[in-house]
Amino acid sequence: xxxxxxxxxxxxxxxxxxxxxxxxxxxxxxxxxxxxxxxxxxxxxxxxxxxxxxxxxxxxxxxxxxxxxxxxxxxxxxxxxxxxxxxxxxxxxxxxxxxxxxxxxxxxxxxxxxxxxxxxxxxxxxxxxxxxxxxxxxxxxxxxxxxxxxxxxxxxxxxxxxxxxxxxxxxxxxxxxxxxxxxxxxxxxxxxxxxxxxxxxxxxxxxxxxxxxxxxxxxxxxxxxxxxxxxxxxxxxxxxxxxxxxxxxxxxxxxxxxxxxxxxxxxxxxxxxxxxxxxxxxxxxxxxxxxxxxxxxxxxxxxxxxxxxxxxxxxxxxxxxxxxxxxxxxxxxxxxxxxxxxxxxxxxxxxxxxxxxxxx
Amino acid sequence: xxxxxxxxxxxxxxxxxxxxxxxxxxxxxxxxxxxxxxxxxxxxxxxxxxxxxxxxxxxxxxxxxxxxxxxxxxxxxxxxxxxxxxxxxxxxxxxxxxxxxxxxxxxxxxxxxxxxxxxxxxxxxxxxxxxxxxxxxxxxxxxxxxxxxxxxxxxxxxxxxxxxxxxxxxxxxxxxxxxxxxxxxxxxxxxxxxxxxxxxxxxxxxxxxxxxxxxxxxxxxxxxxxxxxxxxxxxxxxxxxxxxxxxxxxxxxxxxxxxxxxxxxxxxxxxxxxxxxxxxxxxxxxxxxxxxxxxxxxxxxxxxxxxxxxxxxxxxxxxxxxxxxxxxxxxxxxxxxxxxxxxxxxxxxxxxxxxxxxxx
DNA sequence: ATGACGGCGCAAAACGTTTTACAGACTCGC
DNA sequence: GCGAGTCTGTAAAACGTTTTGCGCCGTCAT
Numbered sequence: 001x002x003x004x005x006x007x008x009x010x011x012x013x014x015x016x017x018x019x020x021x022x023x024x025x026x027x028x029x030x031x032x033x034x035x036x037x038x039x040x041x042x043x044x045x046x047x048x049x050x051x052x053x054x055x056x057x058x059x060x061x062x063x064x065x066x067x068x069x070x071x072x073x074x075x076x077x078x079x080x081x082x083x084x085x086x087x088x089x090x091x092x093x094x095x096x097x098x099x100x101x102x103x104x105x106x107x108x109x110x111x112x113x114x115x116x117x118x119x120x121x122x123x124x125x126x127x128x129x130x131x132x133x134x135x136x137x138x139x140x141x142x143x144x145x146x147x148x149x150x151x152x153x154x155x156x157x158x159x160x161x162x163x164x165x166x167x168x169x170x171x172x173x174x175x176x177x178x179x180x181x182x183x184x185x186x187x188x189x190x191x192x193x194x195x196x197x198x199x200x201x202x203x204x205x206x207x208x209x210x211x212x213x214x215x216x217x218x219x220x221x222x223x224x225x226x227x228x229x230x231x232x233x234x235x236x237x238x239x240x241x242x243x244x245x246x247x248x249x250x251x252x253x254x255x256x257x258x259x260x261x262x263x264x265x266x267x268x269x270x271x272x273x274x275x276x277x278x279x280x281x282x283x284x285x286x287x288x289x290x291x292x293x294x295x296x297x298x299x300x301x302x303x304x305x306x307x308x309x310x311x312x313x314x315x316x317x318x319x320x321x322x323x324x325x326x327x328x329x330x331x332x333x334x335x336x337x338x339x340x341x342x343x344x345x346x347x348x349x350x351x352x353x354x355x356x357x358x359x360x
Numbered sequence: 361x362x363x364x365x366x367x368x369x370x371x372x373x374x375x376x377x378x379x380x381x382x383x384x385x386x387x388x389x390x391x392x393x394x395x396x397x398x399x400x401x402x403x404x405x406x407x408x409x410x411x412x413x414x415x416x417x418x419x420x421x422x423x424x425x426x427x428x429x430x431x432x433x434x435x436x437x438x439x440x441x442x443x444x445x446x447x448x449x450x451x452x453x454x455x456x457x458x459x460x461x462x463x464x465x466x467x468x469x470x471x472x473x474x475x476x477x478x479x480x481x482x483x484x485x486x487x488x489x490x491x492x493x494x495x496x497x498x499x500x501x502x503x504x505x506x507x508x509x510x511x512x513x514x515x516x517x518x519x520x521x522x523x524x525x526x527x528x529x530x531x532x533x534x535x536x537x538x539x540x541x542x543x544x545x546x547x548x549x550x551x552x553x554x555x556x557x558x559x560x561x562x563x564x565x566x567x568x569x570x571x572x573x574x575x576x577x578x579x580x581x582x583x584x585x586x587x588x589x590x591x592x593x594x595x596x597x598x599x600x601x602x603x604x605x606x607x608x609x610x611x612x613x614x615x616x617x618x619x620x621x622x623x624x625x626x627x628x629x630x631x632x633x634x635x636x637x638x639x640x641x642x643x644x645x646x647x648x649x650x651x652x653x654x655x656x657x658x659x660x661x662x663x664x665x666x667x668x669x670x671x672x673x674x675x676x677x678x679x680x681x682x683x684x685x686x687x688x689x690x691x692x693x694x695x696x697x698x699x700x701x702x703x704x705x706x707x708x709x710x711x712x713x714x715x716x717x718x719x720x
Numbered sequence: 721a722t723g724a725c726g727g728c729g730c731a732a733a734a735c736g737t738t739t740t741a742c743a744g745a746c747t748c749g750c
Numbered sequence: 751g752c753g754a755g756t757c758t759g760t761a762a763a764a765c766g767t768t769t770t771g772c773g774c775c776g777t778c779a780t
Contacts, residue, residue, distance in 0.1 A: 027523070029736055040760050045738060055758060072499050076436050076445060077736035080765045085436060087447075090480070095468065101461045108455065108482040112489070117496060120450070120480040122468040129472070136477060139432050163387070246662040272662060299662060302606040302632060389766060400730045405768060415728065437766035440735045 028069040037065035048073065079141065084329075088322060089137040089145035091121040091130060092170075098297065099314055100148060103170060106318025107146055114326055116143070127151055138163050144325040146170055146318070166328045168321045172215075175339075180324040182340045184312045186216050189344040190223025193264045193292045193310050196346050198231050200353045202262025202290050206237045208252055208274060209266045210244040220266045220294065241270055246299075249273020253281065261289060268293040268300045271307055275351065279304060290352040306349040313342050388429040397425035408433065439501065444689075448682060449497040449505035451481040451490060452530075458657060459674060460508060463530060466678025467506055474686055476503070487511055498523050504685040506530055506678070526688045528681045532575075535699075540684040542700045544672045546576050549704040550583025553624045553652045553670050556706050558591050560713045562622025562650050566597045568612055568634060569626045570604040580626045580654065601630055606659075609633020613641065621649060628653040628660045631667055635711065639664060651711040666709040673702050 034041045039058060046053045047062040054062075065071075079085045090107050092100045104120065111118040119142065121133035130150050137145055137160075144166040149157060161167055161178055169181035194205055207224050210217040221238060228236040237260065241248040249270035254277050265271035271293030275285055283289055285305050293300050296311035320340055328335045394401045399418060406413045407422040414422075425431075439445040450467050452460045464480065471478040479502065483490035490510050497505055497520075504526045509517060521527055521538055529541035550567075557565055567584050570577040581598060588596040597620065601608040609630035614637050625631035631653030635645055643649055645665050653660050656671035680700055688695045708714075 030738095031736080041737085042739080042761075043759055046759085049738075053758080058758080072495065074440075074501065074736055075499055076501060077440050077765090078738065080434075080437050080440055080736080080767090081738045083765075087479070095455065095464050096458065096461045098456065098458065098461075101456050101458075104455045104480065105482060108480050109484075112482070112492070117500065118480045119447070120464065120468050120478045122465055122472070124469075132472070135432070139435055140477065141434065141436060269662070276664060299659060302629070302659060304636060390768095391766080401767085402731075402769080403729055406729085409768075413728080418729080434766055437735090438768065440737085440766080441768045443735075 028071040030071070030073075032069055033062065033065045033071050036069060037062045083141075084143050085141045086115065087117045087119050087140060087142050088325065089119045089121055089133070089140075089142045089147075091123055091133055091137075091145060091147040091149075093123050093125050093148060093150060095120065095122055099171075099295075102314035103148065103318035103321075106315035106320075107322045108318075109315075110319040110322040110326075114322075116322075116326070118322075123150060125150060127153070127156075131156060134160055138165065143329055144168070144322075146321040146325060148172060166325060168325045168328075170317060170321045176337075178337070180321075180328065180338045180340070182317050182321045182324070182342070184314070184317065185341045185343050186219030187223040187226070189294065189310050189312070190220035190225075190264070190266070191227045192223070192344060192346050193220070193294065194224040194227035194236075194262075196292055196308065196348070196352060197262035197264060197290055198227060198234060199355050200262075200286075200290060202260075203231075203234050204237075204260040205234065205262045205264060206239065206256075206260035207264050207266065208249065208270050209238055209240050210270075211240060211242075217266055220264075224264055245269050246273035246276075249275075250277035253277020259283065259289060263289060263291045264294075265291065266294050268295045268297040268307060268309055271309070271351075272299050272303045275303055275305065275307065285351050286353045292346075292352060296347050300347075301349070305351050308349045308352040309347050310344045311347045312344045317342060388431040390431070390433075392429055393422065393425045393431050396429060397422045443501075444503050445501045446475065447477045447479050447500060447502050448685065449479045449481055449493070449500075449502045449507075450678075451483055451493055451497075451505060451507040451509075453483055453485050453508060453510060455480065455482055459531075459655075459672075462674035463508065463678035463681075466675035466680075467682045468678075469675070470679040470682040470686075474682075476682075476686070478682075483510060485510060487513070487516075491516060494520055498525065504528070504682075504689055506681040506685060508532060526685060528685045528688075530677060530681045536697075538697070540681075540688065540698045540700070542677050542681045542684070542702070544674070544677065545701045545703050546579030547583040547586070549654065549670050549672070550580035550585075550624070550626075551587045552583070552704060552706050553580070553654060554584040554587035554596075554622075556652055556668065556708070556712060557622035557624060557650055558587060558594060559715045560622075560646075560650060562620075563591075563594045564597075564620045565594065565622045565624060566599065566616075566620035567624050567626065568609065568630050569598055569600050570630075571600060571602075577626055580624075584624055605629050606633035606636070609635075610637035613637020619643065619649060623649060623651045624654075625651065626654050628655045628657040628667060628669055631669070631711075632659050632663045635663060635665065635667065645711050646713045650713060652706075653711075656707050660707075661709070665711050668709045668712040669707050670704045671707045672704045677702060 030041050030044050034044045044062050047059050051059060075086050088111055090104060095101055095104055108118050123130035127150050142165060146168045148170045149172055157167055167179045169176055171183055197205055205228060207221055209221055212218050225236060228234045239252060241252055244267045246269045250273035253274045265274055271291055275291055278285060278289060285291055293307045293309040296309045300307040300309045324338060390401050390404050394404045404422050407419050411419060435446050448471055450464060455461055455464055468478050481493035487510050502525060506528045508530045509532055517527055527539045529536055531543055554565055565588060567581055569581055572578050585596060588594045599612060601612055604627045606629045610633040613634045625634055631651055635651055638649060645651055653667045653669035656669045660667040660669045684698060
């Protein structure tokens with residue numbers, strides 16, 4: 001869906017012809033450096049890549065020449081010889097979604113730290129586009145790919161691997177014998193959230209969930225059950241919202257019959273809506289009902305009473321993904337595939353009380 | 361600032377040694393295709409790049425061979441010969457910021473459509489890191505760069521250009537003789553917002569702004585002035601918030617003496633906070649006071665009464681940036697630099713009334 | 721027949737590196 | 751002095767393309 005756009009004014013600057021004045025000089029090649037330093041190309045290459053193989057004196061001469069000529073290496077050409085590029089693919093459904101954006105950020109940081117460049121691939125929930133990016137990455141001889149896969153079509157993924165490109169799965173970790181994966185532990189997240197409520201005296205817990213078909217929702221509920229089971233006298237109910245939005249959160253607050261004393265919403269939108277709905281009914285938060293959200297989205301801290309929530313280390317997810325990828329690439333034989341699951345952590349704010357000895 | 365993270369469990373799958381079973385076969389080269397089709401390499405290359413130079417019969421034979429061998433072209437090697445790669449750099453302060461994420465999305469889409477790959481560079485507000493990415497892009501022989509520049513250090517930018525890499529500036533358009541730029545028209549945005557209020561009968565307008573040192577803020581205020589000036593009997597006041605956050609928006613609502621009948625907040629956070637603050641004082645929105653925000657952030661639709669706001673065509677910004685870049689690259693001599701300014705558009709929601717004949 | 725011309729296809733050079741195998745120059749121990 | 755061993759440095763091949771210039775072979779007009 002293209003946004004209609006009106007470019008109000010568009011000014012033309014420069015003349016085009018003389019706007020490309022001195023056609024920029026051809027960048028210096030390694031050969032030029034060699035000539036300038038009075039050594040052979042191979043020596044220059046050695047200085048650059050295995051400095052220990054060359055005497056201090058020549059090394060310095062070479063480095064001077066490099067500086068003088070403003071030489072910059074051409075990793076493309078190098079890759080041609082060595083057989084691998086230095087770029088990593090990052091394939092995700094939508095950069096605009098803050099969850100994926102945080103993954104991208106972590107991944108970009110890690111790639112930068114290790115001297116790799118990150119190719120952003122926006123699959124936009126379209127499998128054929130995901131596939132298009134895969135072939136593009138194969139062409140580029142990408143050294144590896146981090147992917148938040150779309151459908152559960154492992155075929156496409158393994159075809160990439162057959163091409164010799166290691167893959168790390170992020171977030172939607174399907175069990176995967178042939179590669180690493182990273183994800184966050186939603187069961188633990190649910191447990192943490194409800195444990196937090198229990199610790200603050202809540203005993204009649206309501207889970208406001210999304211559709212149980214969504215893995216994250218099911219997992220978080222399971223975690224909630226675990227927490228409640230371990231505390232005698234505690235009780236757990238669940239209600240499912242059709243969509244995990246603010247509007248549906250509010251709607252559920254309206255329809256609530258017997259009020260619980262603790263609510264765990266499996267995402268912050270639901271929680272924000274619920275809080276608003278409850279507030280309109282005159283219910284005080286956290287005095288009458290304590291509320292915990294999930295995700296630590298921006299909205300959690302904006303809402304009327306700042307929301308206690310569960311934070312997922314998403315940037316770390318992205319970072320870990322590329323680091324595991326690089327390990328697979330660099331260690332090769334010694335590498336063992338790993339399934340890394342990150343634990344979320346509670347973010348206490350005003351929608352829950354401070355912990356007391358008991359409560360009831 | 362690294363988030364503390366606890367990987368709860370980490371399972372080891374596979375054995376590492378035999379986890380890399382059949383070392384994937386070396387991908388087919390153009391030479392293999394040539395052999396299989398019984399033609400020369402150059403013919404294969406011609407089939408691939410200038411099909412008109414080769415007879416239909418041979419072309420088909422070659423294409424069959426390509427399919428049979430599952431040949432994929434190696435643009436890196438090609439680039440070595442032709443002198444240019446097919447990757448574009450996108451340098452921005454923070455992908456996590458939804459504004460920049462939207463730019464990234466638009467840019468990624470455009471790059472994909474034109475067969476270029478987009479290298480994500482996360483400068484993270486650190487000039488030295490921005491510089492680091494610049495040199496990385498020079499190394500890669502990136503064909504061009506779209507950048508949301510950090511400081512106003514045109515030196516770094518022009519140094520990139522001297523290297524022969526065209527640059528398009530996004531968002532923070534400084535007037536730029538040597539390249540294209542894209543941005544949104546904040547003056548128009550301010551005018552639109554206030555015009556919207558005036559059209560709905562508001563006459564005593566308050567602008568809740570950020571620091572006037574920020575260009576966007578100054579521009580939006582200027583637009584507001586233009587709108588008010590063109591309507592007799594209308595009056596404009598301004599108040600500046602120290603930060604453009606929900607909290608400060610609420611604070612301003614508290615401190616407000618004489619109530620205006622229309623408020624233009626120069627960003628949606630301020631607007632959300634202001635609405636909450638006003639609501640707590642018992643002020644009805646939009647009956648007593650109409651409110652317009654800016655940016656069409658997620659929060660605008662979540663808030664108590666959904667917020668009328670101004671939407672910026674940010675994805676289009678990103679898309680246009682790479683397209684202008686590609687024009688510069690492909691048209692070369694005929695290209696003329698352009699400064700493209702996009703117009704924002706109003707998004708009417710519940711925090712303003714429906715337009716009436718007048719209103720007073 | 722002959723010459724010119726067009727259409728196809730090919731050989732080879734070039735792009736900028738890395739790496740292998742080797743050569744020359746020292747040093748050292750005898 | 752001499753051979754073995756160490757250091758430095760080098761020539762050349764290789765990576766996978768694209769492109770230039772050329773040659774071959776029909777065809778067509780003369």
